[in-house]
Amino acid sequence: MQRINRISYLEWLIGHKDKQLIKVVSGVRRCGKSTLFDIYRDYLRQEGIEESQIISLNFEDIEYExxxxxxxxxxxxxxxxxxxxxxxxxxxxxxxxKEFEKAVNTLFLSENCDVYMTGSNAYFMSGELATRLSGRYTELKMLPLSFAEFYSGLSEERQGLTKTEKFNLYLELSSFPYILRYNYGPKEAKEYLRDIYNTVLLKDIVARLRVSDVNTLENVTKFILHNIGNRVSPTKIAGTLKSQGKSVDQKTVDRYLRGLTDSLIVYEAVRYNIKGKQFLTQQNKYYAVDVTLRNILVRGKDSDIGHILENVVYLELLRRGHEVYAGQLDDGSEVDFVAINSQGMCYYQVSATTLDEETLKRELASLRKIADNYPKYLLTLDEVFGNADYEGIQKKNVIDWLLGR
Incomplete structure (x- = not known):
């Protein structure tokens, strides 16, 4: 059994050590939050912190009920x-x-308390709670393994695979650390992912929202996962489900969408008008926290690979510290992602291949319409002509890009 060091996340914790801020690590269940704390505690011990100075409680353990x-x-x-x-x-x-913020807030007031906490959903640090702790906490939003982490953490017998074979394995097995840690095969991985899905659905959505019709929630979930990368709205989802004989109203769909995004099993990419630099409020896009989890719940097809790649790139941009939006131009044409951070913005188009001349022309067209000078990228799986420069638009092989090459 091996433990994968999540270097960027560990560096975040080290960088905030002893600062009078509550450190909050949020992320979907089993993305590695508890293991990250294990690794960080090992670091503290190596730095001379005594065991008696460390207090660790996991509230999913019945011992602390x-x-x-x-x-x-x-x-x-x-x-x-x-x-x-x-x-x-x-x-x-x-x-x-219950009301943990009262205990945390009091501990925060003590100069000799450095507080760290995790949660498996977005709403535990929202609303009244965020107001009570406002200005007193900093948040690390954690995701499952990046491809680079997966790549470096593969077992010895899998290290001989080519980069493309490793990437295919990443899509087949999933990005959840436990699967790599125990060297799971496809069958074990599928069972493990179904367990995660059922746990998130029942504990983080059904229980919190008091959902009485679990079948409708599952129908909405599968619709979203089937349509990753497509523009959708509660009205469209409700209409499609009704046409299939599954009655549900728009308000219920909207409520379930909030539950899915709050549980961090699904992420919403808000549409962004590039010229007007404004957010559009309708027909946003959704992506799964893990594409393998998505693939075992919905029937895929060959044409899915473009949207699967898009999903992988979206999550990677989040990992790299960007706010990520779905771009749109005034004429209705789209750019897959507008990625914004403190240095500015970048634009990304994602396609399985652009070796066909018409496909290349189509993928470049939207990027060429953008008048500013921010970097523009086209990411594909192409190995032949995988890297190129089209009048400032950089084409890159997506696997190399994911590996930081």
């Missing part, structure tokens, strides 16, 4: 605090603790 209320939690931690040293407090899956 009696602490799932803010008052007993605070009293328990207070008893363990060392008054003359810095205390490193780890609260894993803290959303299970």
């Amino acid at each position: 009696d602490l799932c209320d803010y008052r007993p939690l605070y009293d328990f931690i207070k008893m363990k605090l060392l008054p003359d040293k810095m205390n490193y407090i780890f609260l894993d899956e803290v959303q299970h603790v």
Whole structure:
């Protein structure tokens, strides 16, 4: 069994060590948050932090069931605090603790408490909670393994595969760390992913939203996963399901979409008008947190590869610290992604191949209509003519791009 070091995430934790901010790590279930804390605690020990200075609680462990209320939690931690040293407090899956923010807020006020916590959904740090802790926390949004992490963490017997074979394996097995850690094959991976899906659906959506019609929720979920990269709206989803004899209203669909995105199993890419630099409020695009999870739940087809690549690129741009939007021009033509960070923005088109001249012309057309001088990229699986320059538009092999080459 091997443990994959998530270097960029670890560096984030190290960079925030001892700063008077609550460190929040959010991410879909089983994306590696608890293991990241394990790795970070090892780092602390190597830096001379004593075991007595570290307090670790995982609220998915029945051992801590009696602490799932803010008052007993605070009293328990207070008893363990060392008054003359810095205390490193780890609260894993803290959303299970009722009004946990009261305990966390009080710990924050102590100069010798460095607080870290994780949660498996977006709403545990939203609304009133975010208001109560406003200005007192910083958040790391964690995703499952990037292809580069997957590539470097493969077992010895798989290291001899070509980069393309490794990428195909990434799409076949999934990006969830547990699968790589235990060297799963396709069958075990499929069972594990179904377990994740059922857990997220039942614990993070059905229970929270009090969903009585689970079948309708599953129908909406499968519609979204089947249509990754396509523009959709609650009205369109409701209409399509009704035409299939599955009655559901627009408000219910909208509620379920919020549940899916809050559970972090699905991400929403808001449309962005490039010329007007404004956000469009309707017909956004959705992407799965893991394309293999998506592929075992919906029947794929050969034409899916373009959207699967698009999904992989979308997640990678998020990992690299971008805000990512679906681009649109005034004439209705689209650019797959507008990626924005503190340095500016970049534009990306994603296509399985552009070796056909007409396909290349079509993929370049939207990028060429953009009048500004920000970088523009075309990412494909092409190995022959995989890298090229079309009047400033850089074509790159997507596998090399994912590996940072």
